[in-house]
Amino acid sequence: MRVAVLGLGFMGATHVRALGEIPGAELRAVFDGDEKKLAGDLSGTGGNLALSTEPVDLSRVHRHRQIEALLADDSIEAVDICLPTWLHDMVAVEALRAGKHVLVEKPMALDGYGADRMLAAARRSQRVLMAAQVLRFSPAYVALRQAVRQRQYGRALAATFRRRCAAPGWSEWFGDPELSGGGVFDLLIHDVDMALDLFGKPQTVSAAGRVNREAAVDLMQAQLFYEDGTVVSISGGWHHAGAYPFSAEYSVVLEGGAIEYSSAGRAPTLYAGDSEEVLELSGGDGYRAEIEYFLECCRTGQAPERCPPEASANAVRLMLLLEEARRREGAKLVCRL
Numbered sequence: 001m002r003v004a005v006l007g008l009g010f011m012g013a014t015h016v017r018a019l020g021e022i023p024g025a026e027l028r029a030v031f032d033g034d035e036k037k038l039a040g041d042l043s044g045t046g047g048n049l050a051l052s053t054e055p056v057d058l059s060r061v062h063r064h065r066q067i068e069a070l071l072a073d074d075s076i077e078a079v080d081i082c083l084p085t086w087l088h089d090m091v092a093v094e095a096l097r098a099g100k101h102v103l104v105e106k107p108m109a110l111d112g113y114g115a116d117r118m119l120a121a122a123r124r125s126q127r128v129l130m131a132a133q134v135l136r137f138s139p140a141y142v143a144l145r146q147a148v149r150q151r152q153y154g155r156a157l158a159a160t161f162r163r164r165c166a167a168p169g170w171s172e173w174f175g176d177p178e179l180s181g182g183g184v185f186d187l188l189i190h191d192v193d194m195a196l197d198l199f200g201k202p203q204t205v206s207a208a209g210r211v212n213r214e215a216a217v218d219l220m221q222a223q224l225f226y227e228d229g230t231v232v233s234i235s236g237g238w239h240h241a242g243a244y245p246f247s248a249e250y251s252v253v254l255e256g257g258a259i260e261y262s263s264a265g266r267a268p269t270l271y272a273g274d275s276e277e278v279l280e281l282s283g284g285d286g287y288r289a290e291i292e293y294f295l296e297c298c299r300t301g302q303a304p305e306r307c308p309p310e311a312s313a314n315a316v317r318l319m320l321l322l323e324e325a326r327r328r329e330g331a332k333l334v335c336r337l
Helices: 010-019 067-071 085-097 112-125 139-150 183-199 286-300 309-327
Strands: 002-006 026-031 062-064 078-081 101-105 129-132 156-167 204-212 217-225 231-241 247-254 257-262 266-272 275-278
Touching (some): 002 067, 010 026, 010 078, 101 112, 101 286, 112 129, 139 183, 139 247, 139 266, 156 183, 204 309
Parallel strands (some): 002 026, 026 062, 156 231
Antiparallel strands (some): 217 231, 257 266, 266 275
């Protein structure tokens, strides 16, 4: 499968390196406006992952400075969009119209209208569209999903997801909510998508928090309320710029036990009565796994059931509803997805 990566920032660099490890995947072309990156020097693409600083050999890859020229290349079968969020829907729609399969980084779009445009374009073109919601492929969250869905320890009663980091300093556009959606939107959409995957659509939601753009602070404490009494809490965001470390964790209480995980050093562990069991992990690197799955969907023509674009669109809508609840200082809002 011949693939082009659009955008060689933090996520683009991550995807380029993952593609190099996937059998049958060929990095055919790249797009970026930075000549240094187009030369293969991706060392300046910081983020909350420890990326290699070794240069990438792009000498056999078509290097584009205009997206239109890349999309006109009939040899490219799929595009992997790692551009700033405000460009996602526009570029994805054009790529689908050009007959390309599309993988687009999360958040899928800045709003429901943009997501709907992408879904409609995918239907018309009969091409695969998938958003890169990497938690659906990350081992710690795959293990949680399996444990919750198997119901060996009964149904879930409550869940807490937390994710926080310093405000990104590697790309200026992140600080502009008109371009990125803001810190909470960009970061917590991971956990909102996971909640939708595990528990479905909530009945009502509420949220509170603080935003201080000048201090690079964007925080939210949100709750999702379900008809069966399940409550899911999601919290975190940007904690100033600089040295604050990235971390993510979850705690899920089931009828017969509880599962805990923390990126700071606790493997997914099931606590049931007097027993303590570390859950089995599988799947390896989540970024490689999501791209590999997307490419397999492209090869077979199957819709991405493991990460359907309609669910990613709902994650965008739910995230925006939570931001509305935060603006209304904790108001409880009906969720109509």
